[in-house]
Structures are given as structure tokens and as C-alpha cells.
Amino acid sequence: MTSKAITAEAKPVLWRIGEVAKLTGVTTRTLRYWEELELLQPSSYRTSGERLYSPSDVARVTRIRNLQELLGFSLAEVRTVLGTEDVDVLDRVRSELKAGDLSPERHRELLEEGIVANDQLLVRLDEILGRIQAFRDERAETAVRLRENRRRLDEPIIE
Numbered sequence: 461m462t463s464k465a466i467t468a469e470a471k472p473v474l475w476r477i478g479e480v481a482k483l484t485g486v487t488t489r490t491l492r493y494w495e496e497l498e499l500l501q502p503s504s505y506r507t508s509g510e511r512l513y514s515p516s517d518v519a520r521v522t523r524i525r526n527l528q529e530l531l532g533f534s535l536a537e538v539r540t541v542l543g544t545e546d547v548d549v550l551d552r553v554r555s556e557l558k559a560g561d562l563s564p565e566r567h568r569e570l571l572e573e574g575i576v577a578n579d580q581l582l583v584r585l586d587e588i589l590g591r592i593q594a595f596r597d598e599r600a601e602t603a604v605r606l607r608e609n610r611r612r613l614d615e616p617i618i619e
Contacts, residue, residue: 472503472514473514473515474503474504474512474513474514475512475513475518476510476511476512476513477491477492477502477510477511477513479513480513480517480518480521483518484518484521484522484525485525486521486525491511491521494521494524494535495511497535497539498539499524499535499538499539499542500517500520500521500524501517502517503516503517516551516555519551520542520551523542523547524538524542527541527542531589531592532592533588537588540584540588541581541584541585541588544580544581544584545577546577546578546580546581546584547577547581549573549574549576549577550574550577550578550581553570553571553573553574553577554574556570557570557571557574
């Protein structure tokens, strides 16, 4: 008796907007707003118009949240970081590497692409972080001046 291997094409995992909201801890309203701002686009839509999100879309939601919460980026700054093609290259490289079945030559090419894109992204992030640090330093100097002015007001007046 011979056994036949039945190969079925695996359907991609897709989540509805409410499921993505639960997975990522953001509201559905936030996801729709990010879509309006073109920070996030669902991978597809059902004929009814329902949004469907892929694993890479969910990863992008997490990336946006991390940039906002961990680094304090505004949505405009998030757009700048995510708008670079470096992020798209890294996502494509990651997807292709995960798909597997690559020749050693293609594996090496993808790793090289990933290294270049990641290095370029690091340069951009360092520039942004430098601006944030400069702003923070400016705020710290202002705090010192304000406290000094308050201290002077509290000193007794000697005539």
C-alpha cells in the first residue's frame, strides 16, 4: 500500500480588527486612526469591507506602540522612522528568511540586505535620539533656571 502525501496550500493567518486590538493592547479606534494617517494598512479586506491583518501587520502595530511608549515618539516621528524603506526591506528579508528553503547564496544575500538596511535605520534612529537628547538637555537647563529663580524669591530681602 502506498501513501500519497496530500499537500494543501496553507492559508495565511489573518486577524480581524478586534482580534488585533486584543493582541496588541490598542483600541480598534486607534487602529482605524493609524490607517487614516497611513501608518498601518490592513493586508486585505473581506468583501464586506472588514479589515484583515497579517502577522507582519501585527508586528507593525507593536513597532508603532514601542516607538511611542518606549522612545516617546510622536506619530509624525513614528511615520518618519517607519516611512523609511529600510523598515520595509527588513520586513521583506525577515519574511523571506522565515519562509525557508533558500539556497546558501540567497540566504547570504538576504543577510547582507538586512545588515545594510538595519545599519541605515540605526543611523536614522541615532539622529532622532540625538534630537530628543538635545531637547531633554534644554528642558533640564530650563528646570535648573526655574528652580534658581524660585530660590531667589524665597531668600529674605536685606536692606
